[in-house]
Amino acid sequence: MKLSLLSLVTFITAAVADLDPIVIKVDPFRGSKFFYSSNDTQFYLRGVAYQYSNTEDPLADATACERDVPLMKELRTNVIRTYYINPDADHTKCMQLLSDAGIYLISDLSSPNVSINRADPEWQVSLYSRYTAVIDELQQYNNTIGFFAGNEISNTVATTDASAYVKASVRDMKSYIKQKGYRSMGVGYATADVSNIRVNLANYLDCESDDQAIDFWGYNIYSWCGNSTYQESGYKARTEEFRNYTAPVFFAEYGCNEVTPREFTEVKALYGDTMAEVWSGGIVYMYFQESNDYGLVSVIDSTSVSKMKDFTSYSDQIASANPTGTNKASYTPTNTALQQCPTVATSSWLAKATPLPPTPDSNLCGCIYDESACVPADDLKEAKYGTLLGVVCGYTDCSGLNSNATTGKYGAYSMCGVKDQLAFALNKYYTEQDKAATACSFSGSATTKATTSATGTCSSQIKEAGTAGTGTVTTESTATAGSDSSSSSSTSSSFAVPASVHSSVSVGSLQVAAYVATALLAGIGMIAL
Numbered sequence: 001m002k003l004s005l006l007s008l009v010t011f012i013t014a015a016v017a018d019l020d021p022i023v024i025k026v027d028p029f030r031g032s033k034f035f036y037s038s039n040d041t042q043f044y045l046r047g048v049a050y051q052y053s054n055t056e057d058p059l060a061d062a063t064a065c066e067r068d069v070p071l072m073k074e075l076r077t078n079v080i081r082t083y084y085i086n087p088d089a090d091h092t093k094c095m096q097l098l099s100d101a102g103i104y105l106i107s108d109l110s111s112p113n114v115s116i117n118r119a120d121p122e123w124q125v126s127l128y129s130r131y132t133a134v135i136d137e138l139q140q141y142n143n144t145i146g147f148f149a150g151n152e153i154s155n156t157v158a159t160t161d162a163s164a165y166v167k168a169s170v171r172d173m174k175s176y177i178k179q180k181g182y183r184s185m186g187v188g189y190a191t192a193d194v195s196n197i198r199v200n201l202a203n204y205l206d207c208e209s210d211d212q213a214i215d216f217w218g219y220n221i222y223s224w225c226g227n228s229t230y231q232e233s234g235y236k237a238r239t240e241e242f243r244n245y246t247a248p249v250f251f252a253e254y255g256c257n258e259v260t261p262r263e264f265t266e267v268k269a270l271y272g273d274t275m276a277e278v279w280s281g282g283i284v285y286m287y288f289q290e291s292n293d294y295g296l297v298s299v300i301d302s303t304s305v306s307k308m309k310d311f312t313s314y315s316d317q318i319a320s321a322n323p324t325g326t327n328k329a330s331y332t333p334t335n336t337a338l339q340q341c342p343t344v345a346t347s348s349w350l351a352k353a354t355p356l357p358p359t360p361d362s363n364l365c366g367c368i369y370d371e372s373a374c375v376p377a378d379d380l381k382e383a384k385y386g387t388l389l390g391v392v393c394g395y396t397d398c399s400g401l402n403s404n405a406t407t408g409k410y411g412a413y414s415m416c417g418v419k420d421q422l423a424f425a426l427n428k429y430y431t432e433q434d435k436a437a438t439a440c441s442f443s444g445s446a447t448t449k450a451t452t453s454a455t456g457t458c459s460s461q462i463k464e465a466g467t468a469g470t471g472t473v474t475t476e477s478t479a480t481a482g483s484d485s486s487s488s489s490s491t492s493s494s495f496a497v498p499a500s501v502h503s504s505v506s507v508g509s510l511q512v513a514a515y516v517a518t519a520l521l522a523g524i525g526m527i528a529l
């Protein structure tokens with residue numbers, strides 16, 4: 001067959017642009033392996049963590065990508081993990097360079113200042129808005145495999161309640177991807193390796209129902225140091241633990257540096273026959289040398305880096321990582337049942353599996369603001385919102401704003417931004433005081449306003465939430481939950497500020513409790529805001 005030069009060029013371009021998508025699931029059951037969609041070959045991650053600063057987007061720097069992608073290719077890299085990207089930046093160039101090199105992406109959804117805080121966890125509108133913005137941006141690139149909805153959030157028994165918020169975020173992002181009609185991309189979790197919570201955590205994130213279970217489990221695991229062994233490193237025990245897991249499992253970070261230079265002898269084990277039955281490879285930590293001393297290269301300038309010893313030893317090891325795995329056509333998952341949810345017990349696990357925290361719904365938050373006759377004053381600084389909330393909640397019951405994963409009690413407005421929460425609390429108190437003028441002042445911090453009565457969906461939701469805000473809202477907003485900035489709620493309603501903006505300040509339940517305590521101590525009538 002003769003191809004004209006033009007069609008040949010088109011053919012080549014198309015082949016490059018359409019990097020073979022990676023798929024996870026095997027219908028009708030969940031499988032625990034990744035496959036290339038075109039030829040059913042199992043996909044093993046040979047990943048590298050790629051991030052040089054918490055606050056700089058590594059995929060927005062085309063010069064750096066031009067410098068680094070060829071080196072990652074030299075390391076046979078087929079996946080990178082990024083921890084922070086800016087959804088408003090242009091990623092075309094880097095994603096194209098990666099795609100051309102056969103490299104896929106798994107990215108964390110959070111940012112350093114918008115993430116689930118293990119000490120005072122929440123799943124609310126600003127997080128929802130951040131997470132969906134990252135998905136909206138990265139879904140357009142075919143080499144995006146999926147996302148981490150959290151990284152090392154629960155790391156002690158005391159912080160296991162935070163996993164309920166992680167799981168709610170997984171549920172909502174999975175549903176968002178579906179509802180947007182995006183191609184199938186996974187939403188997983190990257191965990192720290194903490195011995196007394198690891199089994200419960202793995203079970204929790206893969207239990208109850210498919211629509212809220214993680215699509216993959218990433219282990220940040222540093223237990224193989226120097227010339228360790230399969231047994232001694234704990235890899236054997238971990239492998240047995242995950243043999244029946246119903247989602248793919250892989251190392252989301254690995255590469256212990258207690259013995260340096262690193263020789264990466266674990267690579268043989270990870271990609272060897274025994275582990276490759278259970279694990280889908282891993283992501284080595286990390287590309288850049290920083291003060292924590294985990295780098296494969298050190299940066300010289302914007303166009304050059306120097307290879308470290310670790311680069312060479314990792315390169316030698318990964319060169320012979322060639323697990324064959326299973327062909328999708330002949331793959332039948334051995335275990336299709338989800339795990340058993342852990343039982344809540346003070347000594348071991350603090351998060352109920354059901355109910356989970358509510359889906360952040362900026363429409364509902366906007367409605368409750370609109371309906372409120374007493375709201376924070378226009379000139380009250382955002383930084384003071386939390387303090388005022390503490391004061392108001394000293395006067396009125398704010399259960400509608402609180403959440404507790406251990407009891408499974410979630411106020412209907414616990415997912416709102418603090419301005420809307422403040423409006424709810426102020427208005428509740430004002431109403432309870434029969435709208436006495438003195439009940440909406442707080443030294444000028446609060447002000448009365450005209451109200452807009454809720455109609456339609458909002459009206460049903462507010463009724464379901466109840467006056468105390470402790471009811472369960474089952475009616476879904478038409479424009480889905482969250483803060484799609486193009487949704488009518490942000491642009492055309494009468495909010496003082498669009499929900500997606502004023503929700504950026506967030507105050508967790510513990511913080512409110514602390515404010516209330518402070519307020520009570522100081523004598524609540526005398527608060528100077």
Ligand SMILES: *[C@@H]1O[C@H](CO)[C@@H](O)[C@H](O)[C@H]1NC(C)=O
Nearest residue numbers: 016017018019099140141142
């Ligand atoms: C992604 O894949 C689809 C389907 O193969 C294709 O139409 C689209 O152009 C690809 N997008 C990019 C950015 O390569």
Ligand SMILES: *[C@@H]1O[C@H](CO)[C@@H](O)[C@H](O)[C@H]1NC(C)=O
Nearest residue numbers: 019020036037038039040041
């Ligand atoms: C399947 O496709 C992938 C990527 O397109 C390729 O790397 C792999 O070698 C293929 N497998 C087989 C058995 O041809």
Ligand SMILES: *[C@@H]1O[C@H](CO)[C@@H](O)[C@H](O)[C@H]1NC(C)=O
Nearest residue numbers: 226227228259260261263265
């Ligand atoms: C690990 O074992 C290899 C081969 O036996 C040896 O060459 C190397 O020095 C050992 N490394 C360490 C850190 O003990």
Ligand SMILES: *[C@@H]1O[C@H](CO)[C@@H](O)[C@H](O)[C@H]1NC(C)=O
Nearest residue numbers: 240241242243244245334335
């Ligand atoms: C995995 O499933 C098999 C078959 O159902 C069972 O015999 C085995 O005990 C399970 N292993 C674990 C670690 O749960």
Ligand SMILES: *[C@@H]1O[C@H](CO)[C@@H](O)[C@H](O)[C@H]1NC(C)=O
Nearest residue numbers: 161403404405406407509510
């Ligand atoms: C949740 O409620 C339980 C029982 O009332 C309480 O002991 C626990 O401290 C609460 N947790 C949080 C995070 O407030």
Ligand SMILES: *[C@@H]1O[C@H](CO)[C@@H](O)[C@H](O)[C@H]1NC(C)=O
Nearest residue numbers: 055111112113114126504505
């Ligand atoms: C989060 O950090 C980014 C980058 O440092 C900054 O631009 C943004 O305003 C911050 N957002 C919040 C809510 O503090």
